[in-house]
Amino acid sequence: MSIRLTIDDVEVKAEPGEYVLAVARREGFAIPSLCHHESVAPIGACRVCLVQVTFGGKTTLSTSCNMLAEEGLQVVTDTPEVRAHRAMNLELLLARAPGSARVREMARQYGVTRTRFPQVAESALANCILCELCMRVCSRLGHDALSAIGRGDKKRIGPPFGTPSERCVGCASCRSVCPTACVFVRDTATSRTIWGKTFEFVLCKNCGAPVLTREHRQHALAHAGLPEDYYDVCEPCKQADAAGRFANVVW
C-alpha cells in the first residue's frame, strides 16, 4: 500500500511508516537538519527541519524528521514562517556551537551571521548542540555508554552519572556522527582516550600500528561472527600482504 502526499505541490509516494524528511530527501527536496541520522530513530531535537504541514484542514509547523507521511498530507518546505523559525533555532544553536563550521554555514544560509545571544558559558562539552546523535548511535550499536544527564538548560550528554562507562568500547562512532565535531578523542600510538576512559589498542602484528581497541575487537568478535585473526593486522599491512600473494599467482 502506498501513500500519496504532496511536497511543494508535487505529488510523491511514500510507504506507510516513512517519515516526511526521508521521503522529501529521496524525492530531491532540500530540507536542512542537524540531528537526523538514518540509522537511529528521529527525536526532533534540533528543530531545523521544520516544514509547514496541512492535514485534515489544519495547517501547522512540524519537524519533518519525526512526522509520518500520511495520505493527503501537504508539505511546504519553504515559507517565510518556516525560514524565520529555522533561522531563530539556528541562531540559538550558533550560540551553543560557535566553533562548528556546519552550524555556522547552515545559519549563514538563513541570513544568520552572528547570534544575539551570549555564548553558552558553562557548557560541559564545547560546541555540543545536545542532539543526542552520539547517544542514540551508541545505543543502536548496543553499547549504551552515553546518556542524557539532567534536563532543561542543565541537560548535558556524557557517560551515565558522569563517570567513565564500563560499556564504552572506544569505537568512536560518537565522534563520527557528531554534527558539530565536538566529541573529543585523543589517540596515541598505543592508546585511545574518549569520554574520560583510556583504551589500549590492538597493535598490528606486522608493523605495530594501532588497529582498534581491545574492547572494540571483543565486541566485534562477539557480534559479527568473523574469525579472530581478522583484526590482528592493520589495513596497509593486510593490503601489502594480499598484494604480494596476488603477485605470486599472477606472475
Next chain:
Amino acid sequence: MTAFASSKDLDAYREKVVKSRPKGRREIAVCAGTGCKAFGSFRLLDAFRDELAVQGLDKKIVLRPTGCHGFCERGPLVLFFPEETLYQRVKPADVKEIVERTVKKGEVLERLLVEDPATGKKFRTEKEVPFYKHQRRLVLKNNGLINPNTIDDYIAIGGYSALAKALMMGPEAVLAEVKKADLRGRGGAGFPAGKKWEVCRSQPGDTKYIVCNADEGDPGAFMDRSVIEGNPHSVIEGMIIGAFAMGAHEGFVYVRQEYPLAVERLVLALLHAREHGLLGKGILGSGFAFDIKVKRGGGAFVCGEESALIASIEGRRGVPRRRPPYPAVSGLWGKPTNINNVETWANVPLIVGNGADWFRGIGTDGSKGTKIFSLVGKVNNTGLVEVPMGMTLREVIFDIGGGIPKGKKFKAVQTGGPSGGCLPESKLDIPVDFDTLVREGAMMGSGGMIVMDENTCMLDVARYFLGFLKSESCGNCTSCRDGLMRLHALVADICEGRGTEQKLALVEELAATVKASSLCALGGTSVNPVQSTIRHFRDEYMAHIRDRKCPAHVCKALITYSVNEKCNGCHVCARQCPQKCIAGEMKGMHTIDQQKCIKCGICNDVCRFDSISVA
C-alpha cells in the same frame, strides 16, 4: 475479608455498614490532607484521641481523619456531626475545651468559627461560609466526609454502585454514556474523554492499558493530590469503569513521589479494593478482570505530558515523543493506552451513577460539569474550590476567594499553571471554561489559579515561570531548551535594569519561535506567561525599560529605599537593617546609604510611621 461475588454482595455489605452507623451519631471529622497536616492536624488527631479516651468517650464518638476540605487557608479544619459545625485553625490546646463544651454539651465556640474578614460575621456551618456557599462540589463533595483509609466509608455513601451499574450496562452503553456527557479531560487540554475512550476501545488486540495521570506539577496546584488523598476509591472506581468500557485489563496510576500521603492512601485503597473483589479477576462476579499498579515518578514536570509519562512508566527517560501516533493507538509498550487525569477519572463514577443528562445539566455548552481550582496567591481564602464551568473569574476570586487581602487592588490572575496566561482586571468577567480561557491567551490547564495584587510585578511573574520551565523542560528541543533559557535571561535583564526595546522585541520574536517550533505542549505553551503579560501589561515592561522603574516596587535593581520627613528617629530600622546602612541620631531624621543598601525592604517592614519611601 471476603470478596464480593456479585453486586448483591456489595449492596448487602453497604446495608450492613450503614446500619451499624445510626443517623445522628456523634462524629468528629478532622482534615488530614497535606495542607492541614502541615498545620499539625495529625497532632490534633492524637490530641482528640487522647482526650476522648480520658473522658471515656472513645467508644461513643467516632473520630474520623478525612481528606482535604479545600479551605486550606484556615486549617486545620474540624467538622462536628450531626450539627455540621465547622471549626477552623484548631490547635491541640483547644481540644480539651472542645470536647468539654462542643462535643459533650453541644455548645459552639465562637472563636473557632470561620469569620468574614470584612464584616466580622461568624459562620457556624460549611453551608453558610461564602467560600463553600458559591461552590458546586461534586468530586470534592465527599472529601470531608469519609476516611480515605477505609473502604467502608466510601461504600457507605454509595461507592462502587456506579461500577455495579456499569457492569450491568455493558461496555458499549458505558462508553455511550461518557460520550453523551461530553466529559472533557481535566488535565489541561480539555480533549473529550469519550472520544479518546472510543479510539482506544476500537483498537484491535486484547492488550490495552489505562493510566491515571497524577503527575501534578504546576507550582501551587494540588487538586489531584487532594482527590487521591481524600477519596482514592472514587479514582479507582472511575478507572475500573473506564477499563471495562475500553476492554483494558491493566492500569497504572502515575503519581509523583513528592506526594507521599497520596501514594500511601492510594496503595492502601488498592489493597482494600482487591480484598473486596473490586479489582482482580472476575470483578463483582462478572467475567471482567482488571488491576491497577502504582508507578511513582521522580517529580519531573514534563512527565505530566502523556508521551513523556509513558516513557517514564516504561522505565525510560521522561521525554515526550511526537504524536501521532496517539497513546490511544500506540502507548505503553506500543499497545493502545488511555490516559486521563485524576479529576477526569473521579468524574466517571458520578456520570455513570447519575447519568449523562444530569452531568450535562451542569456547566456551559462547550464545557460540562465542574472544575476544581486551586485558588492561591494574593486572595483571602486560599484553597481548593470546585465550581461549575462557566462561572466568572470575578465570582471565583471575589465571592469564593473573598477578594484581595489588606484591601489591595486586584491586578491579574494566572490560570493554568506555568503554561497558562495572566489575565488582567478587564477579563474578570469572562466565564471560566476550556475554550474561553484559551481564546484569551490563558488556559484551563490542570486548574491552578494564582491571584496577584498591585504589589506583584508582571515581569517578575514572567521571569518566575520562565525560570521554572527552563529547568523543567526535558531539554530535547532547541527552541524550548535554549529558547526558554534565553527568554529567562532577557526578561531578567529587563527586571534588573538592563532592558532595551531591542531586547523586548527579541523576547517577542523568540517567544513566537518557541511556541511554533517545539515538539510537545510544554514547549508550545511555555511562553504563555511572557506573551500574555506583554499583551496585557506592555506599559509595565516599558516602565522597566524606558524609565528604569518597577511600578510594583518588586524589581530590586530598579527601586530605592529612602527615609521621608515622617521619620521621628525611633531608630528601629537602623537596628534591624542587616547591612547597618541606616544612620541617624535618636529622634533625628535618618538616612540610608544607597551604596550599601541591598534593598531587602526590612526597614519598610519594621517602620511603624510610614516613613520609608520606595521609588
Next chain:
Amino acid sequence: MSVNPANRPTPPDASQTSSGDALRVLAGISGRVPAGAARTGSGGGMLTVIPRNCVGCRTCELTCSFVHSTHGRLARSRIKVREVGEKRFVQMTCLQCVEAACVAVCPVEALARNEATGAIEVHEGRCVGCSLCEKACPFGHMRFDPEAGLAVKCDLCKGEPMCARFCPNKALEVR
C-alpha cells in the same frame, strides 16, 4: 548477516597455478566471485585487473580520487597500486566478495550490494562511522575517512569504473 568461517574470503592459494589470465586470478583470489558478480552495468563485464600490464603510473589512483571527491587527494583513492618487487605492481581494489566480511561486520546495515552493478556500496546516510568494516576486510580494501566519519570503498563508479577508462596501459579493463 554472518560469514561461515569455512566460507570466508581467503587470500589466494599460493599453490594455485596461474595461467596468467588476470580475470581468473581475480576469481581465484576471492574464491567467491562467480562470473558476473562484479559485473559492470553497461558492458556487463567485470572490472579486471591485469597486474602484468601495470607500470605503476598511479593514474587509476588519481582518477579515483578526483571522481570520488573534489580534492583529488591520492590518499582518498579507493584503488591502491602496490609495488610487490622490482618494477612489479599489483593494483589493489575491492573484490566485491559474495560473502563479504565488511557487510557481515557492519552493525547498521550500511553496506549492501547494488544489484545493478554488483558493487557493495556504502549507504552514507546509514553509516555511523564505527570503522569495523575497515578493520574486518581481510584484504585491506576498505577505507575509513575520519574527517567525514564515513566508510569509503570502491563502488565501481555506478557501473563505469573510471580507473579502467583512464588506465593508459590496459592494466585495468572491463571485460
